[in-house]
Amino acid sequence: MDNRSPYIVDAPSVSVIMFKVLLALIPGIALYVYAFGLGVIINILLASLTVILTESAILAIRKLPIKVFILDGSGLVAAWLLALSIPSIAPWWIIVIGTLLCITFGKHVYGGLGYNLFNPAMLGYAILLISFPLVMSQWQIPGSLTENNIEWLDQIKIIMNSSLLSKETIDAMSSATPLDYIKTQLTLHQPLSVIQQNKIFSFLGGKGLELISLGYLAGGLYLLKEKIISWHLPVSFLASLFIIASIFYSIAPDTYASPLFHVMSGGSILCAFFIITDPVSGPTTPKGKIYFGIAIGLLVFIIRIFGGYPEGIAFAVLIMNIFVPLIDSLTQPRIFGHK
Amino acid sequence: MQFKNIFKFNGGVHPNENKSLSTSLPIGSLPIPKKLVLPLRQHVGRVAKLKVKPGDQVLKGQIIAEADGNISASIHAPTSGKILKISEEILPHPSGLPDFCITIEPDFKDTWVEKKPISWKKLDRSKLIEALSQSGIVGLGGAVFPTHMKLKINQSQPINTLVINAAECEPFITCDDMLMRERADEIIQGALIAQTILDAKECVVGIENNKIEAYEALKKAAQKTTIEIKVVPTVYPSGDAKRLIYLLMGIEVPKEKRSVDLGIQVFNVATVAAIYRYLELGEPSISRVVTITGAVKAPQNYEVLFGTPLSELIVAAGGSSNKTKKFIMGGPMMGFDLPSIHVPVTKAMNCVIESSPELFPAPKPVMPCIRCARCADACPVNLQPQELYWFSKSSQLEKARDYNLFDCIECGCCTYVCPSKIPLVQFYRYAKSEIIAQDKSKEAANTARERNEFRLARIEREKKERAERNAQKALGANEKQADDEKKSTIAAAMERVKQTQQENIKN
Ligand code: SF4
Ligand code: SF4
Numbered sequence: 001m002d003n004r005s006p007y008i009v010d011a012p013s014v015s016v017i018m019f020k021v022l023l024a025l026i027p028g029i030a031l032y033v034y035a036f037g038l039g040v041i042i043n044i045l046l047a048s049l050t051v052i053l054t055e056s057a058i059l060a061i062r063k064l065p066i067k068v069f070i071l072d073g074s075g076l077v078a079a080w081l082l083a084l085s086i087p088s089i090a091p092w093w094i095i096v097i098g099t100l101l102c103i104t105f106g107k108h109v110y111g112g113l114g115y116n117l118f119n120p121a122m123l124g125y126a127i128l129l130i131s132f133p134l135v136m137s138q139w140q141i142p143g144s145l146t147e148n149n150i151e152w153l154d155q156i157k158i159i160m161n162s163s164l165l166s167k168e169t170i171d172a173m174s175s176a177t178p179l180d181y182i183k184t185q186l187t188l189h190q191p192l193s194v195i196q197q198n199k200i201f202s203f204l205g206g207k208g209l210e211l212i213s214l215g216y217l218a219g220g221l222y223l224l225k226e227k228i229i230s231w232h233l234p235v236s237f238l239a240s241l242f243i244i245a246s247i248f249y250s251i252a253p254d255t256y257a258s259p260l261f262h263v264m265s266g267g268s269i270l271c272a273f274f275i276i277t278d279p280v281s282g283p284t285t286p287k288g289k290i291y292f293g294i295a296i297g298l299l300v301f302i303i304r305i306f307g308g309y310p311e312g313i314a315f316a317v318l319i320m321n322i323f324v325p326l327i328d329s330l331t332q333p334r335i336f337g338h339k
Numbered sequence: 340m341q342f343k344n345i346f347k348f349n350g351g352v353h354p355n356e357n358k359s360l361s362t363s364l365p366i367g368s369l370p371i372p373k374k375l376v377l378p379l380r381q382h383v384g385r386v387a388k389l390k391v392k393p394g395d396q397v398l399k400g401q402i403i404a405e406a407d408g409n410i411s412a413s414i415h416a417p418t419s420g421k422i423l424k425i426s427e428e429i430l431p432h433p434s435g436l437p438d439f440c441i442t443i444e445p446d447f448k449d450t451w452v453e454k455k456p457i458s459w460k461k462l463d464r465s466k467l468i469e470a471l472s473q474s475g476i477v478g479l480g481g482a483v484f485p486t487h488m489k490l491k492i493n494q495s496q497p498i499n500t501l502v503i504n505a506a507e508c509e510p511f512i513t514c515d516d517m518l519m520r521e522r523a524d525e526i527i528q529g530a531l532i533a534q535t536i537l538d539a540k541e542c543v544v545g546i547e548n549n550k551i552e553a554y555e556a557l558k559k560a561a562q563k564t565t566i567e568i569k570v571v572p573t574v575y576p577s578g579d580a581k582r583l584i585y586l587l588m589g590i591e592v593p594k595e596k597r598s599v600d601l602g603i604q605v606f607n608v609a610t611v612a613a614i615y616r617y618l619e620l621g622e623p624s625i626s627r628v629v630t631i632t633g634a635v636k637a638p639q640n641y642e643v644l645f646g647t648p649l650s651e652l653i654v655a656a657g658g659s660s661n662k663t664k665k666f667i668m669g670g671p672m673m674g675f676d677l678p679s680i681h682v683p684v685t686k687a688m689n690c691v692i693e694s695s696p697e698l699f700p701a702p703k704p705v706m707p708c709i710r711c712a713r714c715a716d717a718c719p720v721n722l723q724p725q726e727l728y729w730f731s732k733s734s735q736l737e738k739a740r741d742y743n744l745f746d747c748i749e750c751g752c753c754t755y756v757c758p759s760k761i762p763l764v765q766f767y768r769y770a771k772s773e774i775i776a777q778d779k780s781k782e783a784a785n786t787a788r789e790r791n792e793f794r795l796a797r798i799e800r801e802k803k804e805r806a807e808r809n810a811q812k813a814l815g816a817n818e819k820q821a822d823d824e825k826k827s828t829i830a831a832a833m834e835r836v837k838q839t840q841q842e843n844i845k846n
Contacts, residue, residue, distance in 0.1 A: 003433045003676070004675075004676070004702070004762065004765065005667075005671065005674050005675060005751055005764065006671060006672045006673070006751030006754050006755050006764070007671040007672075007694070007698075008354055008510070008671045008755065009702075009703075009754065009755050009756075010352070010354060010756065011713065011758045011760070012758055013703070013706075013758055013760075014706050014709055014759055016758075017711070017758055068704065074709070111707075112707070113706065113709065114709050114759075279709050279710045279711040279712065280709055280710050282710070284710050284715060284726075285715070332723065332742075333715075333721045333723075335594070335720060335721045335722060335743050335746055336348065336585075336719065336720045336721050337581065337591045337592055337593050337594045337596075337720075337746070338594050338743075338746075339593075
């Protein structure tokens with residue numbers, strides 16, 4: 001006879017977990033809208049729509065239950081993370097193509113939920129960055145809405161069809177990211193103290209961006225409280241990024257940005273709580289998580305400072321994804337009663 | 340209640356206890372049923388040897404099947420009556436397979452054989468163990484290992500600490516709880532006897548902090564003794580012996596060792612109470628407390644004679660309250676579906692739960708593993724259940740073994756917390772049985788090979804001997820003799836060839 005014990009379970013379903021992750025992104029998204037307008041919402045909607053349609057099609061071809069696997073929410077999480085990673089004024093087809101690639105090559109070619117080797121959102125991001133480097137580096141100027149009197153309608157226009165706008169408007173809206181700006185200015189031998197006087201900088205990181213980071217931080221703390229993620233990844237990643245940045249900063253503060261700037265800029269906080277915490281493509285052992293977080297922190301810093309791209313998160317994560325099986329096998333916890 | 344000197348183990352879960360369902364009423368008793376069905380194997384070890392035949396009259400407490408060797412336990416008649424038949428019956432066992440049972444038709448006089456209490460304080464230890472080997476007592480916590488063997492251990496290994504397992508960590512089960520509330524004295528006395536026999540320096544009782552009444556009762560009963568009652572946190576599976584030892588003493592029983600190797604022996608509360616009853620009152624193991632709970636109308640604990648049909652217990656508990664009539668033996672974490680409501684109550688039956696869709700909803704559809712590692716966090720053994728699952732599922736059995744599959748205690752914590760609703764433990768049970776089967780067939784193949792090699796070597800040797808003998812003969816003997824010799828050699832050789840052929844066929 002089949003012994004099916006335990007007869008009781010008490011676990012949130014995969015859907016509940018994924019929807020809590022989406023919920024945790026809301027504060028960051030709200031602050032994003034506050035700082036940069038509605039562009040990000042359009043991108044999220046486009047990404048959501050694309051992911052649902054693409055996944056439905058793929059699931060139908062693979063003869064898997066569509067409803068179950070759409071409602072598990074994992075596709076939406078990847079799509080939202082991608083939408084939050086790309087410039088909010090990128091043309092609409094960027095997020096559509098990105099999501100398509102992310103969900104097919106990041107997830108379903110490996111066998112779908114639970115089987116992907118790479119972080120799907122970061123895979124999509126990396127492909128976009130390599131394929132469309134120009135578009136992917138055109139970020140919106142923070143506060144451009146208020147200071148330059150640009151209407152939110154223009155934002156929709158720039159995403160949907162930028163030819164509807166004058167070149168001046170577009171220029172008034174876009175700039176490089178703070179990380180990018182530092183990088184290019186440093187090659188022009190400007191000291192950091194001068195560079196950071198540009199209007200896109202603010203107290204901690206980039207103007208507006210630091211605010212969004214605080215939103216992500218709030219969401220991340222919620223995920224910790226709900227025990228959806230464990231502390232190992234965010235803490236080890238942020239600590240390693242902070243420490244290596246401190247070392248460089250203390251040696252040459254005019255060439256290297258402050259550790260706090262590194263933590264609060266780019267996608268550091270999003271990465272700490274939402275990206276490297278993807279369970280499927282990350283390590284499972286507590287020690288493994290710590291090594292993984294440390295390694296990504298170091299790689300992010302190295303790519304930001306010495307690499308060809310201003311932001312290193314996507315590549316750092318993808319590189320470390322390859323080592324996950326190795327990390328796991330080397331960090332097996334001591335079993336009860338074993339030496 | 341405060342935790343003093345408690346060592347928490349990693350993992351574990353906190354399922355809804357559902358214990359109060361069956362603790363509002365005292366331990367009840369059942370009328371003697373119309374028949375009693377007693378399996379010859381209710382314990383770990385060798386099947387008991389039949390001592391009666393159909394038609395025999397037996398008295399209550401009389402041995403009807405005797406322990407066969409050391410690792411075995413006797414079966415006693417739970418009441419007086421007539422042996423009706425010896426037959427195969429369905430048993431309360433996960434296999435659902437029938438096994439030999441003695442059926443007694445009670446005469447309802449309930450006449451005892453002459454009880455022979457044993458003044459345990461005066462007898463020496465080996466005598467007590469010998470006496471207990473007739474008691475029929477086995478581990479009543481569910482392990483059903485013959486108790487006298489566990490007491491005998493100190494003849495080969497000194498025992499320092501006797502641990503009394505009063506944790507009862509599985510939800511729903513309250514038989515030990517009620518026993519402690521009502522018969523704390525028997526338990527403490529039994530523990531003292533066990534401590535004396537084991538010559539253990541100390542005795543600790545480990546009880547979860549959700550059993551306040553039981554704790555108070557034990558505390559009171561143990562007042563004048565050196566027995567320590569230690570409260571452990573309510574976390575499943577605190578009642579697993581190795582986990583309990585860790586909670587109480589901070590000692591991890593090393594891999595492939597038993598607690599006795601470290602001088603620690605563990606008994607369940609009901610087992611020591613049974614030891615007391617046997618020595619002090621002369622009553623062998625003929626009944627136990629069973630929790631009947633879940634969806635039945637009136638959950639309660641009952642003192643039930645072994646062999647009582649489960650259906651009688653269900654009737655006593657007000658009958659079943661839903662149509663499915665599904666019953667689980669044991670707790671919801673490690674129990675199993677009973678094959679029928681007509682199985683007899685046995686020494687291993689601590690609890691029967693009537694299942695219902697509300698209590699135990701049908702399993703949800705299984706999703707792929709998302710590697711969230713919740714299972715690893717919940718595993719009290721620190722295994723990586725998600726890896727074991729992966730290896731079991733893809734039949735990488737050697738890998739599963741390398742990842743310590745055999746350390747898994749099948750507690751079910753991993754399944755309990757899995758968001759993807761994967762029945763992990765079922766995969767482990769399957770993988771374990773597969774590995775064991777493979778090992779066995781490998782072993783069989785090895786023995787066959789060895790046997791064959793041995794035979795070939797023998798043939799070779801014989802051939803050589805023959806040649807030598809012939810050579811010698813040829814040297815000195817006369818022709819006739821040589822001829823005779825030759826003839827007989829040929830005959831012998833023919834005989835051997837025939838034999839070999841037969842052997843070959845047999846192999
Ligand atoms: S809890 Fe379930 S889904 Fe999570 S890692 Fe374990 S087996 Fe996989
Ligand atoms: S059933 Fe095995 S793997 Fe699962 S939690 Fe218990 S010991 Fe760990």
